[in-house]
Amino acid sequence: MWWIYALLSALFAALTAIFAKIGIKGVDTNLATGIRTVVILLIAWGIVFFNRSQGGIVNLTKTNWVFLILSGFATGLSWVFYFRALQLGRVNQVAPVDKLSVALAIILSVIFLGEPLTWKNAAGAALIIGGTLVLIF
Template identity: 40%
Template sequence: MEPWKIQALLAALFAGLTSILAKSGMKTLGPDVSLALRTSVVFALVVANAFVWTSGRPMEALAAARPRDLLLLALSGLTTSLSWIFYYRAMKTGTVSFVALVDKGSIIITLLLAFLLLHEPFTRKTACGGSLILVGIAVLTWK
């Protein structure tokens, strides 16, 4: 199997665990403090990871980056932060299975934006898969 497929499967596994662990850990903490703690751990691990994979020279990689790339990555960080803030607030009072399900609806937004902005192929297979995801979300959220 190609490395990116294994990495994607691991990402899905860890994303699934993330929600359960976070909901379980918010028994005595509010969503904002919970998210701050989680993000601190994420920050430390991501910085350590950057040092490992750039031979200890992440600043050189940043210095060589185009300003547009840095801006887009900063905007990605902003949207990630907003997503996490609202996700944690929803999880604190909502049902984690419902919140996670609705959150995964972002796949549809990603598919559409990848097609419109990145000009990635939008095939019948992609349309069918996206439609099945939408139908699945509708079925699982229908009262």
């Protein structure tokens, strides 16, 4: 079941690139990121309230808070740089390079989370890195 959500994530990430490229034409990318963030905020909290999940906020630990906040900072900075890259480059260049994050996540998961590095994961990461270098150069 996880792979269905992952494929939907990929589909909407692809649509994000297309919609963003059209939407940022002649717009300051920081303003565009701010607008996008408000929309995401409304959707995310709407889902929380729809599923009645808001009560779980009292059970969050200090570690939960710290790392969720750090994740938010990382996401925000990713979006700021992504929108700027989209404004300067073509979607067919920027979107694939952005997906270098997949290979980086594999590497960082091994280093920081102690997840096993299988030959399939290593080969996939190497191919992504290689493909990214082809697109850049």
